[in-house]
Amino acid sequence: MFPLIELSGSAFERGQQHGVAAKSxxxxxxxxxxxxxxYCxxxxxxxxxKGSAxxxxxxxxxxxxxxxxEGIAQGSGRHLNEILALNAxxxxxxxxxxGGCAPRPKQGHGSQRRG
Incomplete structure (x- = not known):
């Protein structure tokens, strides 16, 4: 189901290789x-x-x-805060x-009361 990605080098280099290999x-x-x-x-x-925190x-x-x-962000061409949000x-x-999240109701579609 998940591909095996062989990585080597420093932590940043491993992340960068991972980001390139798993970009999609x-x-x-x-x-x-x-x-x-x-949805939430x-x-x-x-x-x-919030993830950047x-x-x-x-x-x-x-x-x-x-x-x-940081390496994954660079290798995948995404902003660091996007990868932080995924991780957090x-x-x-x-x-x-x-189970508790629900879309917010749309305004103006039958939600107005008539008096």
């Missing part, structure tokens, strides 16, 4: 999670902003992991997920 999978993950966040009322821009936390906990994430997705989704 990264793109698909971004599209998928963008829709999921939207979080725009992709907001998810990236985890950069320092990840770097303090595991500096090599942050370097790999569980922390960013509301506590009510799964």
């Amino acid at each position: 999978r990264v793109q698909r993950s971004i599209a998928t999670y963008s829709r999921l966040f939207a 009322g979080i725009s992709w821009v907001d998810a990236q902003r 985890y950069r320092e936390v990840i770097g303090d906990f595991a500096p090599e992991l942050l370097m790999e994430i 997705r569980t922390e960013l989704l509301p506590p009510s997920y799964p």
Whole structure:
């Protein structure tokens, strides 16, 4: 189901190789999670902003992991905050997920009361 990607080098180089090899999978993950966040009322821009807050936390906990994430961003041609949002997705989704998120009702389609 998932391809085996052989990597070597520094943490950044491994991430970069991973980003190049899995570029289409990264793109698909971004599209998928963008829709999921939207379903839960979080725009992709907001998810990236919130995900960026985890950069320092990840770097303090595991500096090599942050370097790999930075390499994945560069190798896949995506912004670092997008990759951070993907990695922090569980922390960013509301506590009510799964099952508690619902699309917001559209305004002006039968939602007005007549008096």
